[in-house]
């Protein structure tokens with residue numbers, strides 16, 4: 339650890355109106371919304387990594403509205419109203435993101451998403467809920483038939499599974515790191531300062547504002563704080579109902595005759611696959627990983643990596659044996675409901691966390707709503 343220079347320490351010690359902890363999609367989006375509403379306020383973002391290193395640049399890049407079996411399960415576990423509200427956030431979030439970062443800038447392609455099934459009865463159960471799910475989310479996505487029975491067979495997508503699939507034309511995919519880089523650029527243009535390499539370990543809220551302490555003994559003062567640390571939030575705010583979960587991902591070397599598999603979801607969204615040019619990305623498999631994946635530590639396990647490779651070889655029709663070129667993990671913040679938590683947690687401290695596996699779609703609107711919430715506290 340090297341000491342801070344006087345200049346570095348002085349910059350950090352300068353009081354700011356609002357400090358955001360976490361430079362992922364949520365923190366950056368919140369900063370933009372704050373500056374749009376109140377350009378007069380000074381805003382700084384603190385990020386512990388050298389670049390944002392949570393989930394926002396480590397995900398699979400689906401701008402997803404979910405799958406029928408995932409949403410049907412959510413209806414059973416929570417309520418139709420909550421599912422409609424969360425899907426509306428996905429819809430509005432994606433619109434907001436696309437208004438800030440152009441489709442070209444983040445390689446957004448709306449090519450639809452397919453839900454595949456390993457067994458016939460799984461398909462039949464999902465198909466039986468199709469109409470109900472469509473009715474629940476129709477207003478949220480301004481579409482009466484968000485999900486449909488696919489006219490294609492699984493084998494048309496080079497997938498070895500039950501032949502019937504469900505499809506939504508609404509789903510898109512992006513390049514997550516390009517998206518975040520462009521958002522960051524917009525944030526700088528709005529006059530927001532981002533300090534990388536600052537990890538906050540203590541939040542001391544008081545009547546007039548908040549004092550933050552970093553692991554390098556920096557002390558920062560501001561009027562309001564927004565915590566946007568998602569899967570890492572428990573350390574800062576242990577009272578929150580959120581737990582970290584790791585997801586592992588593999589990407590193949592370029593494949594000879596890479597099959598156009600499309601955007602594939604299986605097992606209520608626990609497995610996901612897509613192409614990146616002539617490569618296949620495959621991720622998830624959390625139920626197989628079990629409690630090993632209930633962690634906020636990055637890392638790869640042999641067990642899950644070989645499971646993903648087996649899945650790739652057994653479930654897709656490939657000309658040659660795939661070789662893995664990239665493998666990584668990322669950390670999600672999950673809880674009993676898919677609903678994010680946006681609320682005041684201490685005087686002058688708001689949180690915007692628990693974006694589960696849908697942060698690409700909802701991150702912008704979660705940041706926006708958190709900004710509105712926080713600004714109301716200042717009035």
Ligand SMILES: Cc1cc2nc3c(=O)[nH]c(=O)nc-3n(C[C@H](O)[C@H](O)[C@H](O)COP(=O)(O)OP(=O)(O)OC[C@H]3O[C@@H](n4cnc5c(N)ncnc54)[C@H](O)[C@@H]3O)c2cc1C
Nearest residue numbers: 360362363364391392393394397398400538668696697698
């Ligand atoms: C493998 C994987 C695949 C996924 N696939 C998809 C997908 O296809 N579609 C989709 O919509 N969603 C997907 N997700 C989920 C999505 O990526 C997240 O919901 C979203 O990125 C959350 O954004 P965030 O800004 O809230 O959190 P993050 O991106 O995690 O950002 C939080 C930031 O806070 C920083 N931080 C943490 N603690 C501190 C501290 N104490 N001090 C300072 N900084 C701190 C972290 O370094 C991090 O950069 C996936 C996630 C993973 C892991």
